[in-house]
Amino acid sequence: MPLSSFAVSDSGRRAPSSPWRDGDFRRLWVGQTVSQLGEQTSLVVLPLLAVLTLDAGAGQLGALRAAGQAPILLLSLFVGAWVDRWRTRTVMVLTDAGRALALGAAAVTGLLGWLGLPELLVVAVAVGALSVFFDMAYQASLVRLVERDQLVRGNSALEGSRSAAQIGGPALGGALVSLLSAPIAVASSAVFFALSFLSIRRMGRRESVPERPEGPPRLWRRIQEGLRFVAGDALLRTVCLASAAFQFFFAAAMTVYLLFLPRDLHLSGTAIGFALAATGPGALLGSLLAARLPRRFGYGPVLVSAAALGDGVFLFVPVLHGAPAVTVPALSALNFVFGTFSQLVNVTVMAVRQTVTPDGMQGRVAATINFVGMGMTPLGSLLGGFLAQAWGTHTSLLVTAAGMLLSPALMALSPLARLGPQGAHVANDA
Numbered sequence: 001m002p003l004s005s006f007a008v009s010d011s012g013r014r015a016p017s018s019p020w021r022d023g024d025f026r027r028l029w030v031g032q033t034v035s036q037l038g039e040q041t042s043l044v045v046l047p048l049l050a051v052l053t054l055d056a057g058a059g060q061l062g063a064l065r066a067a068g069q070a071p072i073l074l075l076s077l078f079v080g081a082w083v084d085r086w087r088t089r090t091v092m093v094l095t096d097a098g099r100a101l102a103l104g105a106a107a108v109t110g111l112l113g114w115l116g117l118p119e120l121l122v123v124a125v126a127v128g129a130l131s132v133f134f135d136m137a138y139q140a141s142l143v144r145l146v147e148r149d150q151l152v153r154g155n156s157a158l159e160g161s162r163s164a165a166q167i168g169g170p171a172l173g174g175a176l177v178s179l180l181s182a183p184i185a186v187a188s189s190a191v192f193f194a195l196s197f198l199s200i201r202r203m204g205r206r207e208s209v210p211e212r213p214e215g216p217p218r219l220w221r222r223i224q225e226g227l228r229f230v231a232g233d234a235l236l237r238t239v240c241l242a243s244a245a246f247q248f249f250f251a252a253a254m255t256v257y258l259l260f261l262p263r264d265l266h267l268s269g270t271a272i273g274f275a276l277a278a279t280g281p282g283a284l285l286g287s288l289l290a291a292r293l294p295r296r297f298g299y300g301p302v303l304v305s306a307a308a309l310g311d312g313v314f315l316f317v318p319v320l321h322g323a324p325a326v327t328v329p330a331l332s333a334l335n336f337v338f339g340t341f342s343q344l345v346n347v348t349v350m351a352v353r354q355t356v357t358p359d360g361m362q363g364r365v366a367a368t369i370n371f372v373g374m375g376m377t378p379l380g381s382l383l384g385g386f387l388a389q390a391w392g393t394h395t396s397l398l399v400t401a402a403g404m405l406l407s408p409a410l411m412a413l414s415p416l417a418r419l420g421p422q423g424a425h426v427a428n429d430a
Contacts (some may be wrong), residue, residue: 031200032138035096037172038192042103043126044173044276045185045283046120047258048269054117062255062385067379069251070125073375075132080367081222083133086139088141089203093133096169096197103190110183135370139148139350140363173273226364230372235356236365238414239349243373244409246311249403251377253314255384256400258392265320265327278332281337289340290347300411300419303348307408311342314401352419 050056050064083091109115176185197330261267267275286306295300302315313334320327357365387396411417 016331021224023266027199027203028141031092031196032258033095033210035134035196036197038099038103038189038196039131041176041192042186042189044273045176045189048123048173048262048272049122049185050117051258051262054120056117058172058255058259058384058385058388060117061259062122062381062383062388064124064303065251065255065381065384067121068128069374069377069381071125071129073130073378074217075129075134076371076375077223077364078121078219078367079132079228080226080364080370081137082218083363083367086137088137089200089324090178092134092138092141092144092200093197095130096193096200098130099127099134100190100193102130103193104188106189106372107183107187112187115183115186126138132370136363136367139354139366179270213218221406222364226361226368227360228355230365231358232369234415235352235419236369238411238416240369240372242307242410242414243349243417244376245368245410246307246404246407247373247377248383249400249406250381251386253400253404256388256393256396257317259388260317260397261331264393265324268329271324271328273406275328275331275335278335279339282336282341283343286340286345287347290351292343293344294348294351295421298420299352300417303345303419304342304417306341306348307411309343310338311401311404311407313337314404315398317401318397330383338381352416364410 046064046068047061047298048060056064102123106115109119169361170187173185201325228241258272261272262269316334317331319328351364353369356359384396384400387399389398
């Protein structure tokens with residue numbers, strides 16, 4: 001698609017309508033909010049449970065995080081092609097139920113005294129696999145629910161729900177691990193997924209009946225179409241490469257980070273949860289900024305500058321030291337800045353992707369970008385565990401944080417950096 005044809009519809013020619021007028025969109029938003037709260041809680045509960053309760057080492061923590069992220073690499077392309085031919089509501093409802101059952105089973109296992117690292121690995125894989133289905137479906141669902149001129153506002157609202165989850169999820173997860181039993185901490189996430197199931201199940205709009213799923217040869221052909229479409233579009237190709245660079249080094253940095261906080265800074269689970277929760281208010285601010293800044297300053301300049309600022313703050317983490325009264329506020333401030341600018345990037349990139357992608361390709365394009373980008377996270381998590389063992393947490397954090405800056409560098413060197421408020425002035429070079 002020519003770059004000159006890119007124009008996010010609510011860029012000023014007329015006042016965009018509001019997606020909130022659609023009852024199904026509101027139900028999707030509620031379901032997404034509590035689903036993200038369950039996911040954010042589990043992302044803190046499972047690693048902290050392994051480190052603080054099961055005394056997992058750096059390599060074991062890296063393996064646990066990689067196990068939960070591996071389904072992104074293994075399943076994204078197939079799920080994207082599959083979701084394009086199924087009702088998204090059905091997919092989201094089934095995956096919410098599956099995640100609730102998986103975590104509920106883990107809670108029961110813990111009550112029986114059988115919860116250990118192998119069981120956590122199984123739960124992480126199951127929840128990670130089902131999350132791939134949910135994420136692909138909800139992204140495709142938004143395009144089917146709202147008009148094109150509502151996409152930025154719709155994405156801002158949905159990403160705002162992620163922000164709300166980031167406010168409460170980490171703090172809740174850290175407190176549950178510190179104050180309550182492990183089974184209750186795990187069960188809390190199951191409750192949120194059950195609430196998401198109930199909300200999304202109430203969506204009443206009937207989507208058009210999809211075509212009957214094809215056999216394996218046709219499925220592979222559809223996957224290849226998605227890969228070719230992304231590879232042939234300059235904007236989407238850049239999004240893929242920048243996402244891969246960021247996700248790889250961010251996953252490595254987070255593995256080291258979750259070791260650095262309790263073992264080097266001697267923070268409790270509650271303090272860690274409080275510091276991580278500061279990402280949420282920042283992300284909420286980033287969602288609000290995403291509805292205004294790209295249309296004023298241009299999509300490209302906002303993406304490059306926000307990515308550089310958000311990723312760059314991680315360079316300050318390794319120098320922190322001292323009592324929790326000093327380190328926790330400093331960590332909270334850094335996480336707030338990171339949350340603000342990373343969310344601004346997330347919402348803006350999603351609007352670009354959804355706008356340049358035809359409706360019938362939404363699932364496959366999302367899956368391709370997910371596969372290339374998020375698919376790097378298990379490898380990054382393993383690298384983080386290896387580096388922490390070999391070099392220690394301070395050096396490893398510095399190296400992985402510096403690596404995250406490769407993402408804005410790739411954006412700055414691409415046509416994406418020249419994308420203005422409407423994109424019409426960009427050279428027709430895609």
